[in-house]
Amino acid sequence: MKTSKKGKILFIVHDLYQDDNRFPFGPAYLASVLKNNGYEAQIYSQDVFHQSNEELAKFLDNNDFDMIGLGFLAARYAETVRPLAKVINGHKKKAKFVVGGHGVTPIPEYILGDTKADIAVLGEAEKNILPLIGAIVNGESLDAISGIAYWAGDKIKINPRSLPVTDLDSLPFPAWDLFPMEQYTTCYAFPGSSPKERHLPVLSSRGCINNCSFCYRMEKGIRTRSIENLFRELKIINSKYGVTYFIFDDEMFVPSKTRIKEFASMLGELENTPIKFSCSARVELAKDKEILKMLKDAGCQLLNFGLESLDQNVLNLMGKNTKVEENIAAVENTIEAGIHPGLNFIWGDPGDSLESLDKIVKFLIKYDTLGQLRTVRPPTPYPGSPLYYKAIEDGKLSGPGDFFEKFVNSDRMTVNFTGLPDSEVYSALFKANSILVKNHFDKKAKLFNEDKKECDLSAQRMIDSFKKVYFPASPEDLRFRGARHYNKKQ
Numbered sequence: 120m121k122t123s124k125k126g127k128i129l130f131i132v133h134d135l136y137q138d139d140n141r142f143p144f145g146p147a148y149l150a151s152v153l154k155n156n157g158y159e160a161q162i163y164s165q166d167v168f169h170q171s172n173e174e175l176a177k178f179l180d181n182n183d184f185d186m187i188g189l190g191f192l193a194a195r196y197a198e199t200v201r202p203l204a205k206v207i208n209g210h211k212k213k214a215k216f217v218v219g220g221h222g223v224t225p226i227p228e229y230i231l232g233d234t235k236a237d238i239a240v241l242g243e244a245e246k247n248i249l250p251l252i253g254a255i256v257n258g259e260s261l262d263a264i265s266g267i268a269y270w271a272g273d274k275i276k277i278n279p280r281s282l283p284v285t286d287l288d289s290l291p292f293p294a295w296d297l298f299p300m301e302q303y304t305t306c307y308a309f310p311g312s313s314p315k316e317r318h319l320p321v322l323s324s325r326g327c328i329n330n331c332s333f334c335y336r337m338e339k340g341i342r343t344r345s346i347e348n349l350f351r352e353l354k355i356i357n358s359k360y361g362v363t364y365f366i367f368d369d370e371m372f373v374p375s376k377t378r379i380k381e382f383a384s385m386l387g388e389l390e391n392t393p394i395k396f397s398c399s400a401r402v403e404l405a406k407d408k409e410i411l412k413m414l415k416d417a418g419c420q421l422l423n424f425g426l427e428s429l430d431q432n433v434l435n436l437m438g439k440n441t442k443v444e445e446n447i448a449a450v451e452n453t454i455e456a457g458i459h460p461g462l463n464f465i466w467g468d469p470g471d472s473l474e475s476l477d478k479i480v481k482f483l484i485k486y487d488t489l490g491q492l493r494t495v496r497p498p499t500p501y502p503g504s505p506l507y508y509k510a511i512e513d514g515k516l517s518g519p520g521d522f523f524e525k526f527v528n529s530d531r532m533t534v535n536f537t538g539l540p541d542s543e544v545y546s547a548l549f550k551a552n553s554i555l556v557k558n559h560f561d562k563k564a565k566l567f568n569e570d571k572k573e574c575d576l577s578a579q580r581m582i583d584s585f586k587k588v589y590f591p592a593s594p595e596d597l598r599f600r601g602a603r604h605y606n607k608k609q
Contacts, residue, residue, distance in 0.1 A: 126185035126256035127159045129214075131175070131207070133191060133199050134165045136598070142303045142320050144368070145190045145220060147293030149248050155291050156249055162297045172206045179210035185256045187211055189236075190220035193501045197523045204234035215255050219244055224337050225503025227268035228275050229519040239268040242337045243283045243325075245290055283338040287325065288348040292355065300360050309364060310459040310490035311395055311420030318364040319356055323349045327370040329401075331425070332437045333465065335503035341371060346381040350388075357389045364420075365396040372398035376410055383417035397421035399461070402441055405449035411456035421490055422453050423461030429482055430475040433468055438505070450486050459490030466548070467497035469509070469536045473547055480551045484558050489566065492559045494552045494585075497532045497544070510534045527597050530588050545589040556581045 130146035143166070150160035161184075165175065179187075187207055191200050200222070207216050219240035223230045227239040238261070240247065247266045254261055261269050266281030284290060304317040312318065326341040327334075356362045373379055386394045395418045402424055404410060414422065426446045428434050434441055453460040464479045476495070483493050500506040502519050510516040515534045516525070526533045535541055560578040564571040587596035 125157045125159070126252055127161070127183065128153055128186045128188065128252060129161050129163060129182075129184045130188045130190075131163045131203070132166045133189065133195065133203055134169055135195070135199075136169075139306050140166045140303065141368075142293075142298070143190075144293065144320070144322060145244070146188065147295070147298065148290060149188070149244055150297055151291040151294040152245050152248055153252065154294055158252060160294065160297065164299055164302075167299050167302045172202060175203075176206050176210045179207070179212070183212060184214040186217055186252055187214045188217045188219065190218070191222040192220065193222040193522075194499070194526070194529060196222055197526065200234065204236065208235055217251070221335060221337055221501075221503075225335060226519045227277060231268060231270065231275050233520075237270060241266050241268060241277075241280055243281075245284055247281050283325070283342070285342060287342055287344040292352050295356075295360070304360055304362055307366070309366065309395075309397055309420065312364050316364050316395070317360060317362045318366055319360065319362045320366040320368045321349075321352065321356070322368055323372060324369045329440065330438050330505070331427075332505040332509070333427075333468070333498045333500070335501050335507075343378070346378065346385060349382070350385040353386075354389060357391050357394075361391060363391050363394055365394070367396060367398040370399060371401060373400040373404050373410065373414070376407065376413075379410055379413050379417075383413050386417055394418045395420050397423065397461075399423040399425070402426070402445045402449035405452045406445075408452060408456065411452060411458065415456050415458055419458050421459045421461050423463065424449055424453075425463050426450075427463065427465050428468065428471070428475060429464075429478040430470065430472075433470040433475060436470045437468060447482075454486065454488060459488050460486065461491065462486060462493045464493070464495050465498045466495050466551075467532060467535070467537050467544060468506075471537050473539075476547055476551055480554055483555055487559055487562060489559070489563055492556065494555050495548065496529055497548065498536070499526065499529050499533050506536075510536075528588070528599070530585070530599065531597070549585055549589045552585050553582045556585075 130150060132143045132146060146162060150162065153160045163175065163178065189200070189203065189207065215237040217238045217240060218230060218234060218236045223239045224241045227241060230236070231239050238251070240251070247264055250264050251267060253259070254264060261267060262278070265279050268275055268277040304319050307318045309318060324341055324343040326338055327336065328341055353365065397420055400422055424446070427437060427439060429443055429446065431443050434443065450460045450462065462483055464483070466476045466479060479495055487493070498506060500510045500516065500522070502522055507516065507522070511518065516522055522533065532541065532544060535544060537544055556578050560574040563569050564574040584599040588599045591597050
């Protein structure tokens, strides 16, 4: 009988070339599961410390691992993950190179073939990480491990998917101790926060009930943690790291009035008060002014809505299952409650026109509470999304390789769905975002008595960056990734 042994695992959090890095839930949860079962887990925080790939190569040369894990979104694949994969493969020694996350799950064969990674984890990994690492360190077959794809000789084998974690309370809390928490808790500035406040993202649920055309879902449905379990985590984060501003990264934080009541009553028991938070919800929630008041009283500063469009036909084609009038009412009720509304819009979907863009611009100007600067992006047909398959059906994409060849960043079109010439689309986006940026900074100068000259300079820097990304003179011009990230490190 083969003796089971424990192994050593490295998770690489790749560089995002910016300073406002979100805490990486994926490796944090997986590292916690591994630690609780006797494995040694280590994090390489390239995102925070901006180590070069050459520095990573030296680190790998000087250390030995059984497994090297890398999770990613499709948006960073060509720019970041491809070169990173070459480094890992060249310096991994005996380690198995494992990839996972949203960027891998819908297209495992392509990703394994392109990166030459050994194994791909499909969907949530907390249930299969232990049998996977056990098989790796003990040299056992991967055939019986669900939810993975891997090389079997020169062929790729895809095992049946594993079910997602249904009982989120059964998961250990993230392994915060392995991460540079000082950096993660101080790099954000959110609506209603002060410079001294510490922030941290938290997940109280997983999943979403919607099936929007532009979104890829690894798992179906929504699963929630108990309020008691969530509160235990918040209490630790609050007392250990001094966090008083929680960013709930749930796609749907507010599923019911009862849950909000429970949540609000628990917050008052935290040591470091007052507590503030931001969260996301569907617009139907904002019909209920009592819920909005409870959220405000509990410390909610920003309620994020995926409005996406003000054209009903476009909303229908997106599969949003919302009405324009609901969108407008939700924003007005949220502002009335004293909460900043998060106004998310995309333009360039099937059915969009110059008129629908004009509606968005006027709306964003009217309801800009100065909580966040909001601009407009075109939709991106990420692999696995309904929009991706429509692009293939329409002959605009041939597959994942074509997507990664055409995708540059989310401020540029990967596929033009509008029927307008590309040049007209970019001219319209440039005009729209220039108006929005200038209006936002003009408002800040007027209402908050901020230095007009500094506001004008900030606005012009952003407008110039948009001009570069829409009308590039060189490849470097394309590195800009949104108005809120214009100060990122290159």
